[in-house]
Amino acid sequence: MALATSEQVDAPSASTVYRLENVGKVYQRNALVALKGVSIDLPEGSFSSVIGSSGCGKSTLLKIMAGLLPATSGTVELRGTPVTKPRPDIGMMFQQATLLPWRTTIDNILLPISMREGKAAAKAAREKAEALMDLVGIKGFEAAYASQLSGGMAQRAAICRMLITEPAVLLLDEPFSALDEIVRDFMNMELQRICMERNATAFLVTHSIAEAVLLSDTVYVMAPRPGRVIEEVKIELPRPRTLDMTTDPMFGDYVRHIRRLLDEGSRT
Amino acid sequence: MTVEAAEQSAPIADHGDGPTLFDRIPQPVSILGFGAAIVLLWYLVTASGIVSPLILPTPLQTLNQLITVGANLFTGGYVLSAMWITTQEVLWGFAIAVVVGILLGILVSETRFGERAVMPYLVALDTMPKIAFAPLFVAWFGFSIESKIALAVYVSLFPVIVGTAAGVRSADENSLMLFRTMGVSRLKTLIHLKIPAGLPQIFTGLKIASLSVMAGAITAEFLGGGKGVGELIRIAATQLDTARVFALIIYLSLLGVALFGFVTVLERYVVFWRNSDPGRE
Numbered sequence: 001m002a003l004a005t006s007e008q009v010d011a012p013s014a015s016t017v018y019r020l021e022n023v024g025k026v027y028q029r030n031a032l033v034a035l036k037g038v039s040i041d042l043p044e045g046s047f048s049s050v051i052g053s054s055g056c057g058k059s060t061l062l063k064i065m066a067g068l069l070p071a072t073s074g075t076v077e078l079r080g081t082p083v084t085k086p087r088p089d090i091g092m093m094f095q096q097a098t099l100l101p102w103r104t105t106i107d108n109i110l111l112p113i114s115m116r117e118g119k120a121a122a123k124a125a126r127e128k129a130e131a132l133m134d135l136v137g138i139k140g141f142e143a144a145y146a147s148q149l150s151g152g153m154a155q156r157a158a159i160c161r162m163l164i165t166e167p168a169v170l171l172l173d174e175p176f177s178a179l180d181e182i183v184r185d186f187m188n189m190e191l192q193r194i195c196m197e198r199n200a201t202a203f204l205v206t207h208s209i210a211e212a213v214l215l216s217d218t219v220y221v222m223a224p225r226p227g228r229v230i231e232e233v234k235i236e237l238p239r240p241r242t243l244d245m246t247t248d249p250m251f252g253d254y255v256r257h258i259r260r261l262l263d264e265g266s267r268t
Numbered sequence: 269m270t271v272e273a274a275e276q277s278a279p280i281a282d283h284g285d286g287p288t289l290f291d292r293i294p295q296p297v298s299i300l301g302f303g304a305a306i307v308l309l310w311y312l313v314t315a316s317g318i319v320s321p322l323i324l325p326t327p328l329q330t331l332n333q334l335i336t337v338g339a340n341l342f343t344g345g346y347v348l349s350a351m352w353i354t355t356q357e358v359l360w361g362f363a364i365a366v367v368v369g370i371l372l373g374i375l376v377s378e379t380r381f382g383e384r385a386v387m388p389y390l391v392a393l394d395t396m397p398k399i400a401f402a403p404l405f406v407a408w409f410g411f412s413i414e415s416k417i418a419l420a421v422y423v424s425l426f427p428v429i430v431g432t433a434a435g436v437r438s439a440d441e442n443s444l445m446l447f448r449t450m451g452v453s454r455l456k457t458l459i460h461l462k463i464p465a466g467l468p469q470i471f472t473g474l475k476i477a478s479l480s481v482m483a484g485a486i487t488a489e490f491l492g493g494g495k496g497v498g499e500l501i502r503i504a505a506t507q508l509d510t511a512r513v514f515a516l517i518i519y520l521s522l523l524g525v526a527l528f529g530f531v532t533v534l535e536r537y538v539v540f541w542r543n544s545d546p547g548r549e
Contacts, residue, residue: 111450
C-alpha cells in the first residue's frame with residue numbers, strides 16, 4: 001500500500017493546538033469501555049476527521065473534547081491547559097443548526113457572547129458578527145428569523161455562531177449531514193474555504209468516508225469494542241481541495257483503504 | 269428501474285372532493301346564516317307553546333331584556349357596578365393563577381423536589397371537586413370579592429401549571445446541548461431557552477385558564493353572595509325571569525370573550541415565530 005500513514009511526519013512548523021494522549025473512558029454504570037488509549041494531535045491550521053461505525057466512541061470522544069464529559073484516564077489539553085469544562089475557545093457545530101426561532105440571525109450568532117459576557121458585549125461584537133456573515137455569505141440576513149432561512153443558510157449562521165468567540169479549535173459533529181447531498185458538497189467546500197481563510201484548527205466527526213478524505217489532512221479511523229483509533233491516515237492531496245478530486249485515483253485509493261480498515265475494525 | 273416501479277405503483281392523489289357549498293359561501297355569511305337558523309328554530313319552539321316561556325323565553329323577550337339590561341349597563345346603573353365587581357374577580361383570579369401557575373410549573377419541571385414532592389399534592393388538589401371548596405373560601409375570605417377570587421384561582425390554576433411544566437420541558441435536546449457547550453448556567457438556560465421554547469404550551473394553558481376562570485368566579489358568586497353578576501343571575505332565576513338570565517349571560521360572555529381574545533392576541537404577539545410564514549427558500 002503506497003498510502004502515507006502515521007509513520008510519516010507532518011509539516012514540522014505547525015504547533016499542536018489540541019492534544020489527546022492515551023485518553024480512556026469507562027462508564028462506571030455498566031463498566032463499558034467506551035474509549036481506550038486514544039491519542040490525537042491537532043496541529044494549528046490543520047483539518048482532521050474521525051470516522052467509524054456507530055458505537056465506536058466518536059460521540060464520547062467529542063463530548064470529552066468539548067469539556068462536557070470527563071475522561072477516565074489520559075491527558076486532554078487545549079493550548080496547554082486541561083479541558084475540564086466547556087470553554088469559549090472551543091467552538092462547536094452540530095447536525096442541526098439549532099437557531100433559536102425567537103432571535104434574529106445576528107442575535108443567534110451573538111448568542112455565545114451574550115450568554116457569556118452579557119448584552120453590552122454582544123452589542124459591541126455586532127460588527128464582528130456582520131463580518132462573519134459576510135465571510136460565510138449570508139450578509140443581508142441579519143434581521144431574518146430562522147424560519148426564513150434555508151437549511152444551508154441556517155448552517156452558515158451556525159458557523160458564524162461557532163466562530164464569534166474566536167475559538168482555538170472547531171469541533172464539528174456531522175455538521176451538514178442533515179442537508180441534501182448537493183448542498184452538503186457545496187457547504188463542505190465552503191467550510192474548507194472558511195477554515196483556510198481563518199487558519200482554523202478543525203476536528204470533524206463524520207460517517208462519510210468521502211467527506212473525511214476530501215476535507216482532511218488526517219483521518220482517524222476508529223473501531224468499536226473498545227472504542228479506539230486503529231489508524232491515522234494522512235491525506236496528501238493538495239489544497240484547496242475541489243470536488244473534482246473525488247474522481248482522482250489517489251482519492252479512490254484513500255477511500256478504499258479507509259473502507260477496508262473500517263470493515264476489519266467492525267469484524268473484530 | 270426501482271424509480272419506474274415506484275412511479276407506476278404510486279397512487280393517484282385524487283379523493284374526488286370538489287369544493288363543497290360551504291367552501292364557496294363566505295364564512296361570515298355561513299356563521300350568520302347558521303345563527304339565524306338557530307334563532308328561527310328557537311322562535312318556533314317557544315312561539316308554538318311546545319316549551320313554556322318560564323323555561324325558555326322567546327327570542328323577542330330575550331331581546332327586550334337585552335335592551336333593558338344593556339341600557340342599565342351602559343348608563344352606569346347597578347348592572348355596570350355588578351359587572352365591574354365580576355370583572356375584578358375574573359382579572360385578579362386570572363392574574364394570580366398565571367403568576368402562581370407559571371412559578372409552580374417551573375418548580376415542578378425544573379427541580380427534583382418539585383417533581384417528586386410537590387407535584388403529587390398538586391395532582392391531588394386538582395382531582396378534588398373544586399366547587400365544593402366555595403363554602404370554605406367564603407368562611408376563610410368573607411363574602412366580598414376575595415372568596416370569589418380564591419375559587420377563580422383554584423379553578424384556573426392547573427392548566428397554567430401543566431402548560432408551563434410541559435412547555436419548559438419541551439426544549440429540544442440539540443438546543444440544550446448547545447447551551448451546555450456554551451457553559452450557560454441553569455438559571456440562564458431557563459430564561460433564555462426553556463421558557464421561550466415553552467411559550468406555545470404556556471399559552472395553551474393560559475387560554476384554557478382564561479375560559480375556566482369566569483366559571484370559578486360566577487360559581488363562587490352563586491354560593492357566596494356578593495354584588496357581582498352571578499348574584500343578579502341568581503335573583504333573576506329565583507324570580508323565574510329566564511329572559512333576564514339569558515340577557516345577563518350574554519353580557520357576561522362578552523367579558524369571557526374579551527379575556528380569551530386578549531390572551532390570543534397576546535400569544536400572537538409574544539410567540540410571533542410560530543405564526544411567521546414558514547416559507548423556505
